Amino acid sequence: MNNRIDFSYEVTPLTMALLSKTNEEGLVHTVVLEESQNYSVSITPTKMMDKACQYYGQNLEGLQRGTKNISNITHKAPIAIDSRSGMYFFPTASPSKKTCSWLSHTHITHIFPIQNGSGTEIVFNNEYRIAVNISFGSMQNQLHRTAQFRFSLDTRIERIKNATTFKETTRIEI
Numbered sequence: 001m002n003n004r005i006d007f008s009y010e011v012t013p014l015t016m017a018l019l020s021k022t023n024e025e026g027l028v029h030t031v032v033l034e035e036s037q038n039y040s041v042s043i044t045p046t047k048m049m050d051k052a053c054q055y056y057g058q059n060l061e062g063l064q065r066g067t068k069n070i071s072n073i074t075h076k077a078p079i080a081i082d083s084r085s086g087m088y089f090f091p092t093a094s095p096s097k098k099t100c101s102w103l104s105h106t107h108i109t110h111i112f113p114i115q116n117g118s119g120t121e122i123v124f125n126n127e128y129r130i131a132v133n134i135s136f137g138s139m140q141n142q143l144h145r146t147a148q149f150r151f152s153l154d155t156r157i158e159r160i161k162n163a164t165t166f167k168e169t170t171r172i173e174i
Helices: 045-055 060-071 136-169
Strands: 002-005 015-022 028-034 037-041 079-082 087-091 102-104 108-113 120-124 129-132
Touching: 015 045, 015 120, 015 129, 028 045, 045 060, 045 079, 045 102, 060 079, 060 136, 079 136, 087 136, 108 136, 120 136
Parallel strands: 002 037
Antiparallel strands: 015 028, 015 102, 028 037, 079 087, 087 102, 108 120, 120 129
């Protein structure tokens, strides 16, 4: 992957992860992983995630409340920035912590425990691998919770589509 420094960035369906990193001056910034390149952006991953939500007409807090309403997940809640394009992300820690990274559920194919127990290895669709400082059990839990939320949201959307289609096709003549 290429390593470019950028000061602004918009999350897209190509975004695989927003990783929290601390630079030499002790400031937290974001390393953005995309399918074919990466970037360094000078704001925290959670601020970047909120900015992405706003780009799509939402905000992070509102999407977290929506997740709670749909699936009852209240802590480290996954969000759907844009369900139509598969932009489902979940945090690796509490979003209030600067060490919180955000991972795209759509791009993860496998996870493995790191042998010495120091975290989890993530394998993305493009075979790119990273190690994150989150236990394998916590990572499994986040993946499963995101999958369940995704299923619940997709089912809800499909039900609405079907109800609308049914109403349009069944007319009663009086």
